[in-house]
Amino acid sequence: MKVSENLPRSPLGFLRWFCKKELIDEIEGDLIEVYRERFERNPRKAKFKLWKEVLQSFNRRNIGIMEKYQNWHVVAGLSMIKQYARVLFRTARKHKVYTSISVASLTLGITCASLIHLYIQKETNFDRIYTNADQIFRINHKSKTSGRSYAYAPLPMTPHLIESSEAVIDGTRIFKYRRASPITVVKSKRSFNEPRLGWADANFFEMFDLPIVNGNEKGLLDRPNTIVLSQTTAKKYFGEEDPVGQMIEFGSAEKHKLEVVGVFEDFPTNTSFQFDLIAGIETCSRIMWSSNHLNSWRNMFVSAYVMVKPGREKEALDQIQTATTTYFDAESTSTWEASLQPLTDIHLGEAMDIGEWSSHNDEETLILMGVIGIIILCLGCFNFTNMITAQAGQRTKEVGVRKVLGSHRRNIAQQTIFETLTFVVISGLLSVLFIYLLLPKLGDLTSHTYLMEEILKPEFYLPFLAILVAVIAISGAYPALYISRIGSIQLMKQSSSEGGSSIRNILVTAQFTITTALIISTGIVYLQLQYLKNKKLGFDDSVIVSMPIHNDEAVIPKINTFRNELTSYAGISGITAASHEMLTDYTYITQFDIEGIEAENLWERYTVEQDYISTFDLEIVAGRAFDSNIQSDSTAFILNESAVQAINLTPQEAIGKTITDISLEKKGKIVGVVKDFHFRSLHHDIAPFVMYVNWDRLDYISARLATDNFQENIDHLEDTWIKVFGEGVPFFFSYLDQQAAAMYLKEDNEMQLFSIFSFISIVLGALGLFGFVLFTTERKFKEIGLRKVLGASSWQVIGLINQNFIRILIISSIIASPITFFLMSKWLKDFAYRIDQPIWVYLVTVLIIFMIATITVSRTTWKAASSNPVDAIKNE
Amino acid sequence: MGALEEMVILIAAAMKDEAYAVSIAREYTRRTSQEISIPAIHTVLKRLEAKGFVKSSESAPTAERGGRKKRLYQITTSGYSLVSDLRNQREELWSLIPDMSI
Numbered sequence: 001m002k003v004s005e006n007l008p009r010s011p012l013g014f015l016r017w018f019c020k021k022e023l024i025d026e027i028e029g030d031l032i033e034v035y036r037e038r039f040e041r042n043p044r045k046a047k048f049k050l051w052k053e054v055l056q057s058f059n060r061r062n063i064g065i066m067e068k069y070q071n072w073h074v075v076a077g078l079s080m081i082k083q084y085a086r087v088l089f090r091t092a093r094k095h096k097v098y099t100s101i102s103v104a105s106l107t108l109g110i111t112c113a114s115l116i117h118l119y120i121q122k123e124t125n126f127d128r129i130y131t132n133a134d135q136i137f138r139i140n141h142k143s144k145t146s147g148r149s150y151a152y153a154p155l156p157m158t159p160h161l162i163e164s165s166e167a168v169i170d171g172t173r174i175f176k177y178r179r180a181s182p183i184t185v186v187k188s189k190r191s192f193n194e195p196r197l198g199w200a201d202a203n204f205f206e207m208f209d210l211p212i213v214n215g216n217e218k219g220l221l222d223r224p225n226t227i228v229l230s231q232t233t234a235k236k237y238f239g240e241e242d243p244v245g246q247m248i249e250f251g252s253a254e255k256h257k258l259e260v261v262g263v264f265e266d267f268p269t270n271t272s273f274q275f276d277l278i279a280g281i282e283t284c285s286r287i288m289w290s291s292n293h294l295n296s297w298r299n300m301f302v303s304a305y306v307m308v309k310p311g312r313e314k315e316a317l318d319q320i321q322t323a324t325t326t327y328f329d330a331e332s333t334s335t336w337e338a339s340l341q342p343l344t345d346i347h348l349g350e351a352m353d354i355g356e357w358s359s360h361n362d363e364e365t366l367i368l369m370g371v372i373g374i375i376i377l378c379l380g381c382f383n384f385t386n387m388i389t390a391q392a393g394q395r396t397k398e399v400g401v402r403k404v405l406g407s408h409r410r411n412i413a414q415q416t417i418f419e420t421l422t423f424v425v426i427s428g429l430l431s432v433l434f435i436y437l438l439l440p441k442l443g444d445l446t447s448h449t450y451l452m453e454e455i456l457k458p459e460f461y462l463p464f465l466a467i468l469v470a471v472i473a474i475s476g477a478y479p480a481l482y483i484s485r486i487g488s489i490q491l492m493k494q495s496s497s498e499g500g501s502s503i504r505n506i507l508v509t510a511q512f513t514i515t516t517a518l519i520i521s522t523g524i525v526y527l528q529l530q531y532l533k534n535k536k537l538g539f540d541d542s543v544i545v546s547m548p549i550h551n552d553e554a555v556i557p558k559i560n561t562f563r564n565e566l567t568s569y570a571g572i573s574g575i576t577a578a579s580h581e582m583l584t585d586y587t588y589i590t591q592f593d594i595e596g597i598e599a600e601n602l603w604e605r606y607t608v609e610q611d612y613i614s615t616f617d618l619e620i621v622a623g624r625a626f627d628s629n630i631q632s633d634s635t636a637f638i639l640n641e642s643a644v645q646a647i648n649l650t651p652q653e654a655i656g657k658t659i660t661d662i663s664l665e666k667k668g669k670i671v672g673v674v675k676d677f678h679f680r681s682l683h684h685d686i687a688p689f690v691m692y693v694n695w696d697r698l699d700y701i702s703a704r705l706a707t708d709n710f711q712e713n714i715d716h717l718e719d720t721w722i723k724v725f726g727e728g729v730p731f732f733f734s735y736l737d738q739q740a741a742a743m744y745l746k747e748d749n750e751m752q753l754f755s756i757f758s759f760i761s762i763v764l765g766a767l768g769l770f771g772f773v774l775f776t777t778e779r780k781f782k783e784i785g786l787r788k789v790l791g792a793s794s795w796q797v798i799g800l801i802n803q804n805f806i807r808i809l810i811i812s813s814i815i816a817s818p819i820t821f822f823l824m825s826k827w828l829k830d831f832a833y834r835i836d837q838p839i840w841v842y843l844v845t846v847l848i849i850f851m852i853a854t855i856t857v858s859r860t861t862w863k864a865a866s867s868n869p870v871d872a873i874k875n876e
Numbered sequence: 877m878g879a880l881e882e883m884v885i886l887i888a889a890a891m892k893d894e895a896y897a898v899s900i901a902r903e904y905t906r907r908t909s910q911e912i913s914i915p916a917i918h919t920v921l922k923r924l925e926a927k928g929f930v931k932s933s934e935s936a937p938t939a940e941r942g943g944r945k946k947r948l949y950q951i952t953t954s955g956y957s958l959v960s961d962l963r964n965q966r967e968e969l970w971s972l973i974p975d976m977s978i
Contacts, residue, residue: 007942025934029944030897030914036940049913056915061922 011054020064084418102387106427109380111434116373126347137340139304145334151355153304154297165319167312174200175302186247191730198275199284215262227279228262269448272358298331379764382507388475390775420476512812515765517820518758523841538677539616543705544736551697562724571713574615574704578608581700590663603688607695622651623672635668641676643688681743685832766856773857777864788869797865813846889951929955
């Protein structure tokens with residue numbers, strides 16, 4: 001029979017391993033017979049059923065593993081381990097509470113610390129996926145006049161360096177348009193608004209070697225009018241079809257055809273480059289800029305990266321500085337200082353004032369996270385060590401009996417180590433399970449994706465192994481070394497050991513200090529966040545929607561028609577257009593000259609339409625708003641209070657002065673001053689700000705909608721949009737209040753993390769305290785009994801048990817408060833607008849901790865206090 | 877004695893010399909049109925053997941079983957008297973049940 005070779009090996013091997021010898025023939029023979037019968041019908045099902053039946057056979061009646069190893073103990077000391085295991089199970093069962101507290105604490109500690117470790121690893125490996133990451137630098141520039149730093153280099157810089165510098169191997173530029181770009185798929189006629197479109201040099205993918213999954217590796221963007229897509233985007237556009245060779249269109253009214261020439265693997269979450277589409281920068285120049293733009297040194301608004309030969313960074317920087325001084329300073333009103341920033345330093349290092357478009361994180365936050373991780377791990381280990389040593393202290397009698405019966409000191413040490421090891425291994429395995437379950441949640445919180453494989457790398461698990469070995473050593477060492485040394489008679493006389501109680505006090509105090517600090521911090525972060533979210537921005541953001549129009553020349557002339565169409569509609573109370581979307585972090589800064597003022601004013605400016613002020617409901621403090629009926633208002637300017645203050649004028653004095661935007665050569669009179677309002681997020685102070693109607697570009701239309709029949713209003717807006725601008729201009733909109741909320745996403749996530757951490761540390765603290773009080777009570781059981789016999793009331797007994805832990809709580813709040821105050825003041829400094837730390841948060845926290853602690857211990861104390869003293873005393 | 881045990885012992889008795897786990901399972905499936913797993917039959921047979929209702933003997937190894945021996949089961953006298961007692965009990969009860977069609 002030829003099937004015989006095809007019998008599945010693993011289930012039968014397993015069967016043969018565990019099965020009693022005398023049963024193998026019958027069981028295996030029967031299973032093989034039916035397996036063959038089933039195999040004829042359905043091989044896969046047959047195999048599955050075989051496995052199922054083997055596992056069903058794995059029962060008490062059939063298992064004969066132990067007989068197999070019966071004679072081994074002489075060789076392997078197996079019977080000793082068997083004996084250890086038996087004692088372990090008995091102890092674990094007897095001290096169920098202690099055992100579960102220690103395992104739960106350690107599991108919690110390891111799980112949290114691992115998750116934090118994973119996150120920190122992701123962050124510190126930022127931008128390191130590229131082969132030459134260590135040799136790649138970003139060119140930054142700093143204006144000596146304004147002190148502002150830019151993450152940009154003049155456009156001709158990299159070609160110039162590649163040609164003239166020996167130290168520079170390669171260089172590439174990438175431009176990210178700060179607004180979403182309209183893209184239409186030609187074949188399906190579907191439109192998308194793509195916020196992550198980049199324009200790069202053809203060698204971009206050679207320097208940043210992301211895998212290309214479809215298309216040629218080399219010279220991907222060499223040809224003009226080509227574009228490459230990320231895998232996800234390609235799928236979104238073309239489904240299962242081959243994207244290479246397909247056409248897409250860029251632009252809304254004036255459309256430019258681009259050919260898809262390749263697909264790159266999605267950028268991982270931990271890199272500065274987050275693009276879904278990348279097209280050639282020359283194509284960009286042709287579509288959006290003038291013909292000579294790429295060669296003009298005065299253009300500095302694009303990031304440039306260079307790959308430098310190892311050790312020759314200084315030389316490269318000198319050459320860059322020379323080029324900047326020679327070519328760029330000549331075109332600029334300022335002098336500039338160039339610098340090279342390592343690619344791997346961009347995410348965590350110093351952030352430039354202008355031109356950062358990737359996510360940024362502080363090293364400090366990571367250090368704080370790391371410290372919290374270590375603290376939680378320590379809390380877990382404290383609990384574990386506490387419980388194990390407390391338990392060991394109660395087992396002195398057992399050890400005494402063992403010694404009398406001839407146990408060697410080494411056996412006793414071995415046994416305690418064996419027990420600790422077992423618990424640690426169990427906690428480790430449970431942690432792996434929890435990590436697996438929690439990885440997606442961690443991904444949501446930190447906007448990264450995590451894979452389970454990452455915890456299998458030695459650099460990940462080795463530190464944990466080291467810590468666990470330390471935990472085993474510390475928790476095992478005390479009983480192993482201390483108890484095993486004491487003479488057996490002494491051990492048996494002593495009812496329980498007092499050893500380690502001062503260490504235990506210190507550990508519990510440390511735990512509560514940390515818990516208190518974390519809860520207070522959570523409270524303050526929460527209050528600050530509420531403050532930010534509820535702070536008046538200076539304008540009404542409730543129901544404003546903004547729609548991108550990308551300075552589209554086909555749209556702008558029709559804005560008036562659009563507005564007129566909507567004036568008769570009651571659900572929409574205002575329509576206006578401007579160069580900016582309110583609350584975006586991107587700004588234009590230009591230089592303004594004011595009649596009679598000797599100062600170089602680098603101010604933010606928006607170019608707006610006349611009804612901007614009424615639509616956003618901005619408050620005028622002097623002069624008036626723009627008025628379309630006044631002819632001269634076509635060149636009028638309006639300043640905010642901060643701008644007026646910056647030039648030492650009162651709002652009234654400023655009215656009527658002549659002002660010039662030097663950079664854009666626009667000149668006019670100041671007609672009004674608006675009250676300060678927040679045009680950027682509250683991380684920033686309100687800066688001087690200028691609005692004028694003589695616009696150079698309009699990128700957004702904003703509309704104020706009535707809240708009643710909201711959906712109807714949106715629908716009407718869209719219908720009118722299509723009617724006026726036509727189907728070719730896609731309608732997209734976003735809510736301003738949602739955008740305002742999104743600005744604090746980072747703080748929101750911090751808040752969540754803080755709450756999780758404080759919750760965990762409360763749980764750990766409570767577990768620790770519970771065990772601690774349980775231990776104290778059990779030790780004082782006889783004392784309590786005697787006191788009660790001598791007339792103590794239940795309440796006096798409760799006071800006796802609790803005085804120790806109340807002392808601990810008081811000490812820990814006294815230590816925690818000043819430390820937290822200091823740390824939180826530091827955190828709050830990041831915000832231009834912040835709360836004062838309220839004292840009540842501190843008081844409430846202490847109260848909460850007292851309550852949790854009291855609830856935790858109440859059952860144990862009450863049981864001890866109300867117990868019958870006879871039980872305690874007779875128990876000798 | 878459970879219904880499954882009774883069924884198995886009856887099938888074993890009916891099959892005379894050819895009763896072993898696989899053939900019993902087949903017969904069971906044929907008669908009741910219910911699937912049953914081999915380990916389940918094993919468990920029942922071992923239980924019956926421990927109670928002395930069946931006895932077993934080994935046969936020669938065969939190729940379709942991968943060279944493994946069969947264990948054949950036969951009903952014992954005490955097994956036979958048990959099932960016939962069961963049958964008598966049932967028939968007595970049946971005689972008391974009035975005819976449903978009336």
